[in-house]
Amino acid sequence: MNTVVEGFSKLTKEEKIDWLAKNYTRDPESSKNVLKQYWNTESKVQRLHDEFIENTITNYYLPFGIAPNFLINDRLYAIPMAIEESSVVAAASKAAKFWLERGGFKAQVLGMEKVGQVHFRYKGDHRNLEKFFEFVKPKLISAAKPITENMEKRGGGITHIELRDKTEVMEDYYQLHCTFETLDAMGANFINSCLEEFAKVFKAEAQTFPSFAENEREIDVVMSILSNYVPNCLVRAEVNCPVEALETGESIAPREFAEKMVQAVEIAKIEPHRAVTHNKGIMNGVDAVVLATGNDFRAIEAGVHAYSSRKGQYSSLTHAAIEESTFKFWIEIPLALGTVGGLTSLHPLVKLSLEILQNPTAKELMQIVAVAGLAQNFAALRSLVTTGIQQGHMKMHLMNILNQMGAGEEDKKVLVNYFKTRTVTHSSVKEALEQLRK
Incomplete structure (x- = not known):
């Protein structure tokens, strides 16, 4: 039965867990096991994490991935990303590889106020x-x-x-x-x-x-x-190439692809329903790097969305144009980030993330994060105007569906191969798994 507790913060971690499991879970022993299995076996590391916030009882894991091959201002980066959503890291990596062969990304900080x-x-x-x-x-x-x-x-x-x-x-x-x-x-x-x-x-x-x-x-x-509204703490990231160099591998001509990309961005500029989802995709890339580097993604989100509404209507953060047979795609985004202070010298993975990024200054991190957002948006729009978003997204989501259905390792191997040429839906995966088990 749920009960009021006095002096919860003064209880030991074990006592907090016992009280929580007893009063708020159906199977206290199972719940306690779940909480404890996420403890770090290295006591020093666990103690460090326990002291980041109050009333800590366990750690909450997010996948930590790497998107390689980002060429930013002629410097090659492998970008760490902490995120749970399927296809984000794959999409960023695909966009990075696409632009690596076309001169890479250029970025500059416009202000730090x-x-x-x-x-x-x-x-x-x-x-x-x-x-x-x-x-x-x-x-x-x-x-x-x-x-x-x-x-x-x-x-x-x-x-x-x-x-x-x-x-x-x-x-x-x-x-x-x-x-x-x-x-x-x-x-x-x-x-x-x-x-x-x-x-x-x-x-x-x-x-x-x-x-x-x-x-x-x-x-x-x-x-x-x-x-957290910092419209003058601004960074710009961009890519450009000749229109004829926009060969995507899909059955769409480069000129048509470029025109559809421009139209897709224009729709996001004038239609708030589309703009919210458009910018959410950008923030998939931004937040993942912000989290991995120990920065405050809630502050970034609030500031970015206020900036998107600064002209009286919520609108796209990215822009696209065709100018004299050159396709241009860019973003201007406010990012108040730090590479010293906070968790940057405390959290082991944050320290490693910054090392992987070659120990950037705050200005350099702003550029990297803006590029991650731009790459994510390019990848999403590329899918939307060619094959559609679900084909790639659901293939990446396939493993989650199989895990939910309790598929074994051999089943996964067979079905991943099976769905390489088929549309992934929850029902199609369920049917295929049932057939396999028969």
Whole structure:
């Protein structure tokens, strides 16, 4: 029976598991065995994972794969990807090989600006607030020096602080809109520490500012927090080749293939229902690399989808064009990533992922991740405008279906060969397995 528990966080891991299995599972012993079989046998590694979050009881595994043959800015990469969805790694690898033979991917970082805001309420004359802001701005920067000193030595730090009047959308609402350069760190802790220092000094200095009337001295700080919307932390990745070089191996002429690719992207630009799925496919590639490198895929997702809606309608992240017999395909995407801090020096697989990627800077990782998203989108669109998405996807999904049906190793070998020339569906696999077993 489900029960309230007091002091759950203070229980040992074994006690947490016992309580959970007893109160929330039908077969407590079986449930405990499932949880424990995912423990790392190396106690040091397991202890490290236990301390990443609170109330840890086990590890949750995702497949960790490699997509090789990515030529990015004339440098060859094997890209690590952590993802559970069938066909993503295969599709990325196929796109990488396709463009390897056509000059590879080019990528460049267009900006590295991170954003944070102090949200506050002020009931007085906005002209007095503007005077106060000009007075206090250098004090804010000076007060944050102990936080920013090391970052500044490496070339980063606070880049701008701006007072924004938001009273048109909420009564008495203003912001300190702040921008930062955090170099190879994603910078969340750095930015939030700066913002909280700004808020403290801003509020305290208001108490003695001469131009404020008595009723204007109270600055009500609501919150101080970084923003995951970073439209100026932007990277562009692209591919291009002569249209006649777009021989895909499918029964479609290069010119028709190029035109259909352009049309498919245009549909995703104007039709939100298509755009969401279009961009989800891009994020298959992006998130898989973000996860493998220990970055925050939820922050990336939120920022990317906000960016996709910045013109008032949700739209495609990628673009395609035919210009003077050259096919061009590119993406511009906001990516606030880090290669130092967080899990990058703690999680063994994250450290290895970064090593596999030749220990990139944050700028280089932005380029790699953008390329992974572009490759994924190219592979998906290529399937959609030629054979259809299901043929390749369901073949990759075949092994999952066979595992669900309890197929043995010999059965799998026979059926993988059988479905090389047949359409894979759940019912066709079930029928074929039943026939085989007879």
